[in-house]
Amino acid sequence: MLKDFEMKKREDKETLSAETKDLRAVLLGQQQLLIEAKLPVLVLIEGWAAAGKGSLIKELISEIDPRFYKVVSPVIIPESDERYPFLYQYASAIPVNGKITFMDSGWMESAVRKFMRHEITKDEYRRRIRQVNEFERQLRDSGYLILKIFLHIEKDEQFQRLRTLSEAPETEWRVTNEDLWQHKEYKRFLSAYDEFMEKTSDTVSWNILDGSRRKSAVHDAMKLLTEKIDKGLKDGKYVGEPFDEKFPLNKMPDLADVDLSPSIDEEKYKKELKKLQTRLSELHNIIYRKKIPVILCYEGWDAAGKGGNIRRIAYPLDPRGFDVHPIASPLPHELNRQFLWRFWTRLPKTGHICIFDRTWYGRVMVERLEGFCSEKDWKRAYNEINEFERMLTDWGAVVIKFWIHIDSDTQLARFTERQNTPEKQWKITDEDWRNREKWDDYEVAVDEMLQKTSTKYAPWYIIESNDKKYARIKTLKIIVKALEKACEEHFEHIID
Amino acid sequence: MLKDFEMKKREDKETLSAETKDLRAVLLGQQQLLIEAKLPVLVLIEGWAAAGKGSLIKELISEIDPRFYKVVSPVIIPESDERYPFLYQYASAIPVNGKITFMDSGWMESAVRKFMRHEITKDEYRRRIRQVNEFERQLRDSGYLILKIFLHIEKDEQFQRLRTLSEAPETEWRVTNEDLWQHKEYKRFLSAYDEFMEKTSDTVSWNILDGSRRKSAVHDAMKLLTEKIDKGLKDGKYVGEPFDEKFPLNKMPDLADVDLSPSIDEEKYKKELKKLQTRLSELHNIIYRKKIPVILCYEGWDAAGKGGNIRRIAYPLDPRGFDVHPIASPLPHELNRQFLWRFWTRLPKTGHICIFDRTWYGRVMVERLEGFCSEKDWKRAYNEINEFERMLTDWGAVVIKFWIHIDSDTQLARFTERQNTPEKQWKITDEDWRNREKWDDYEVAVDEMLQKTSTKYAPWYIIESNDKKYARIKTLKIIVKALEKACEEHFEHIID
Numbered sequence: 001m002l003k004d005f006e007m008k009k010r011e012d013k014e015t016l017s018a019e020t021k022d023l024r025a026v027l028l029g030q031q032q033l034l035i036e037a038k039l040p041v042l043v044l045i046e047g048w049a050a051a052g053k054g055s056l057i058k059e060l061i062s063e064i065d066p067r068f069y070k071v072v073s074p075v076i077i078p079e080s081d082e083r084y085p086f087l088y089q090y091a092s093a094i095p096v097n098g099k100i101t102f103m104d105s106g107w108m109e110s111a112v113r114k115f116m117r118h119e120i121t122k123d124e125y126r127r128r129i130r131q132v133n134e135f136e137r138q139l140r141d142s143g144y145l146i147l148k149i150f151l152h153i154e155k156d157e158q159f160q161r162l163r164t165l166s167e168a169p170e171t172e173w174r175v176t177n178e179d180l181w182q183h184k185e186y187k188r189f190l191s192a193y194d195e196f197m198e199k200t201s202d203t204v205s206w207n208i209l210d211g212s213r214r215k216s217a218v219h220d221a222m223k224l225l226t227e228k229i230d231k232g233l234k235d236g237k238y239v240g241e242p243f244d245e246k247f248p249l250n251k252m253p254d255l256a257d258v259d260l261s262p263s264i265d266e267e268k269y270k271k272e273l274k275k276l277q278t279r280l281s282e283l284h285n286i287i288y289r290k291k292i293p294v295i296l297c298y299e300g301w302d303a304a305g306k307g308g309n310i311r312r313i314a315y316p317l318d319p320r321g322f323d324v325h326p327i328a329s330p331l332p333h334e335l336n337r338q339f340l341w342r343f344w345t346r347l348p349k350t351g352h353i354c355i356f357d358r359t360w361y362g363r364v365m366v367e368r369l370e371g372f373c374s375e376k377d378w379k380r381a382y383n384e385i386n387e388f389e390r391m392l393t394d395w396g397a398v399v400i401k402f403w404i405h406i407d408s409d410t411q412l413a414r415f416t417e418r419q420n421t422p423e424k425q426w427k428i429t430d431e432d433w434r435n436r437e438k439w440d441d442y443e444v445a446v447d448e449m450l451q452k453t454s455t456k457y458a459p460w461y462i463i464e465s466n467d468k469k470y471a472r473i474k475t476l477k478i479i480v481k482a483l484e485k486a487c488e489e490h491f492e493h494i495i496d
Numbered sequence: 497m498l499k500d501f502e503m504k505k506r507e508d509k510e511t512l513s514a515e516t517k518d519l520r521a522v523l524l525g526q527q528q529l530l531i532e533a534k535l536p537v538l539v540l541i542e543g544w545a546a547a548g549k550g551s552l553i554k555e556l557i558s559e560i561d562p563r564f565y566k567v568v569s570p571v572i573i574p575e576s577d578e579r580y581p582f583l584y585q586y587a588s589a590i591p592v593n594g595k596i597t598f599m600d601s602g603w604m605e606s607a608v609r610k611f612m613r614h615e616i617t618k619d620e621y622r623r624r625i626r627q628v629n630e631f632e633r634q635l636r637d638s639g640y641l642i643l644k645i646f647l648h649i650e651k652d653e654q655f656q657r658l659r660t661l662s663e664a665p666e667t668e669w670r671v672t673n674e675d676l677w678q679h680k681e682y683k684r685f686l687s688a689y690d691e692f693m694e695k696t697s698d699t700v701s702w703n704i705l706d707g708s709r710r711k712s713a714v715h716d717a718m719k720l721l722t723e724k725i726d727k728g729l730k731d732g733k734y735v736g737e738p739f740d741e742k743f744p745l746n747k748m749p750d751l752a753d754v755d756l757s758p759s760i761d762e763e764k765y766k767k768e769l770k771k772l773q774t775r776l777s778e779l780h781n782i783i784y785r786k787k788i789p790v791i792l793c794y795e796g797w798d799a800a801g802k803g804g805n806i807r808r809i810a811y812p813l814d815p816r817g818f819d820v821h822p823i824a825s826p827l828p829h830e831l832n833r834q835f836l837w838r839f840w841t842r843l844p845k846t847g848h849i850c851i852f853d854r855t856w857y858g859r860v861m862v863e864r865l866e867g868f869c870s871e872k873d874w875k876r877a878y879n880e881i882n883e884f885e886r887m888l889t890d891w892g893a894v895v896i897k898f899w900i901h902i903d904s905d906t907q908l909a910r911f912t913e914r915q916n917t918p919e920k921q922w923k924i925t926d927e928d929w930r931n932r933e934k935w936d937d938y939e940v941a942v943d944e945m946l947q948k949t950s951t952k953y954a955p956w957y958i959i960e961s962n963d964k965k966y967a968r969i970k971t972l973k974i975i976v977k978a979l980e981k982a983c984e985e986h987f988e989h990i991i992d
Binding site for chain 1: 525528550554557558559562563566567569598600666667778785806811814816822829853922
């Protein structure tokens with residue numbers, strides 16, 4: 001791509017400024033239409049050091065009302081200090097509906113640079129490229145307009161610019177050792193950029209602009225942006241089609257076939273609980289030192305005993321190293337972003353455990369059944385979720401998902417007890433009763449969810465919870481076993 | 497305090513466990529009442545290294561539903577790497593109404609440790625103590641229940657514990673050099689902790705617990721917490737009284753006396769605009785390198801020209817180093833916290849410029865006039881805001897506030913033009929017309945605000961904006977002058 005790119009050396013004609021001015025007016029007019037159409041726009045500007053990415057963004061935003069855009073400048077954290085997954089910074093910064101995010105370098109620069117620095121292996125680099133493709137597709141499928149620009153300058157031009165910057169005392173600090181290193185390795189970077197762009201054009205194609213002609217670059221970028229928005233406005237918000245990707249799946253029984261009779265006697269419960277909690281506490285220490293992130297997901301029927309179960313897990317953990325995220329209906333700013341955004345932003349740091357009390361699976365349960373998203377949306381979500389979780393486990397996370405299961409009679413008994421016990425009445429709402437009426441619909445949805453998303457890397461476990469104590473012990477055992485396995489496998493790369 | 501504290505060496509009696517169990521049940525019952533009463537609770541656990549803060553918190557939370565609390569463990573960042581004000585981490589972590597935040601060390605440990613390490617001067621230490629008192633009072637006055645516990649152990653006990661931890665391979669990593677240093681300097685730390693506690697008991701008193709008797713400490717902490725909550729529930733949500741603190745104020749004219757005739761001709765405007773924007777761009781570079789944070793606040797009449805003014809400021813700035821925060825009505829999770837929280841969490845890093853398009857002054861304008869807060873709340877807010885801004889300028893920030901001013905006729909003309917111009921119609925809403933009817937009430941509120949909050953350190957500037965171009969030039973001049981002054985005064989302590 002870059003190798004064949006012909007620098008047009010186009011002169012910055014006078015007429016260009018006038019055209020750019022017109023485009024600015026168009027963009028200004030599009031602002032309000034974007035809000036009305038609820039279309040989010042993500043503009044990624046990549047390119048060589050000193051190619052003028054910052055100035056280009058400055059020109060692009062100059063006429064837009066500051067309420068309608070954000071500029072983000074992600075930082076490339078050395079891999080050894082990295083506490084979050086590769087795409088975390090970028091996924092956290094996606095715009096809300098109707099607004100524009102300009103990204104001053106992003107996932108391309110980070111992936112390429114870490115690979116060039118030998119901070120990540122070839123395999124890891126390939127995985128990141130796959131993750132980028134998945135990420136871009138998921139955003140596109142949720143209606144995001146994505147524009148990707150690479151600002152290109154030739155080696156000589158870069159040399160001139162870096163020299164000019166270095167020579168003036170007020171700009172000298174802008175030239176980093178990284179920049180000089182890139183310049184020295186220009187040829188290798190050229191190949192690497194080329195390869196990256198070739199491999200990340202699945203959903204959104206790249207636009208290479210000639211950074212050596214500043215005015216043309218601004219004009220062309222403005223043209224690409226306004227055209228992209230114009231097309232988006234005409235076509236209306238895109239809703240991606242469901243698709244079938246093969247994931248390595250565990251076979252799951254239908255809920256109807258689950259035997260809910262298992263129970264445990266009080267004596268044994270107390271003994272096992274203590275033993276397992278002590279072990280979990282020890283494991284938390286090791287997990288912390290080995291910097292393994294752990295994500296525990298809880299779903300289940302109302303009154304199945306999720307809360308009490310979670311408390312028994314949380315009790316032995318060091319409160320400094322874990323978080324519980326209760327997931328309720330999304331807030332407006334969450335609802336106006338891709339549905340996984342509110343989970344991306346709640347991911348644990350490496351070495352931390354986080355428990356999701358209800359999860360992203362709301363998409364294929366309540367959102368599906370209540371019509372909070374379109375049919376295409378929830379049908380597509382199985383794959384999106386499997387990709388999301390693969391990304392988490394590729395990062396090194398332990399991901400375990402529990403379906404806390406009871407039968408309908410047990411739920412009724414517990415609801416009734418709550419209703420009749422003053423200090424428990426707050427636990428039961430009209431909504432719980434309404435949901436209960438839809439038990440059969442939920443069962444269909446849950447069965448489908450378990451079939452389609454119990455991957456080898458992020459398995460579901462059905463926890464029989466008619467006897468809550470049995471359920472707690474079973475959950476603890478599964479967690480302890482998974483953490484023991486992770487600790488054995490995980491190369492102890494850092495000890496504080 | 498600590499010096500006179502008598503370690504009771506109370507035996508951990510059998511009966512204690514039973515009492516603690518009862519208290520746990522009480523706490524469990526209080527959970528729902530807290531939600532209903534919308535009372536937020538902040539529990540600060542400070543104390544010696546190895547005193548058992550983590551275990552204490554673990555015991556306190558063991559019965560609470562994870563949806564009702566958060567545990568935060570603020571990190572002490574070395575002063576030279578610190579990019580936010582001293583209280584930023586703690587202010588960002590305050591709970592929402594109805595929930596509990598447990599803080600595992602907080603502002604006390606940070607202030608004392610940095611002072612002991614000589615990372616901050618005696619003067620700065622004193623300022624931080626004042627800030628802590630202001631912070632605690634402001635939270636208390638907004639209805640927060642605050643419990644402060646210091647977990648005390650004697651030097652010998654600390655020695656034993658650190659040794660035990662060091663000797664076991666699985667806990668050895670928990671003993672840091674900082675801990676060993678604290679142990680060595682036990683006596684000096686004792687005095688420092690003592691002094692800090694004495695000086696921060698203005699609003700919320702300290703509770704010293706004997707950490708050497710674990711069960712007693714848990715019991716006592718649980719008792720303090722349940723009693724605090726119980727009292728809070730009985731008394732109802734506290735609303736602080738307004739009070740008068742003297743701040744160094746600039747004399748401000750009444751809006752009615754402002755001459756709105758100043759204007760500028762097109763030629764001169766273009767020339768000045770270019771010159772000032774170039775200068776602002778240069779200054780942004782210096783600001784960035786000197787790590788000076790800059791906070792620009794915009795308030796003004798609807799249609800006064802805030803948006804266009806802000807764009808002229810933003811244009812020359814490097815988009816990587818500034819942010820615009822448009823402030824709309826608070827979201828539910830913002831509304832359910834102290835009113836400054838949503839501004840705390842939007843503060844710029846050192847070296848960055850941030851522009852608030854509407855600000856915390858909403859409290860004494862729209863919230864006052866629409867009854868969104870109580871009379872005591874907005875009357876108290878003048879002081880709270882002056883304290884907040886003093887904290888910002890003490891941190892080193894440049895804080896400038898603009899009232900973009902027009903007269904009523906000009907507003908009417910601009911509203912009418914917006915109404916009649918299709919591409920501007922989105923800018924005018926029914927609410928704008930409704931607000932316009934309240935012009936006189938707003939004028940009273942704005943006059944009072946300008947009188948009471950134009951401090952020497954964070955002054956208000958009234959910007960005559962009947963001629964928008966004149967307004968832009970005036971704003972730019974004020975900013976340029978303030979930044980030049982800041983750059984001269986500021987010791988250039990870091991150059992990348």
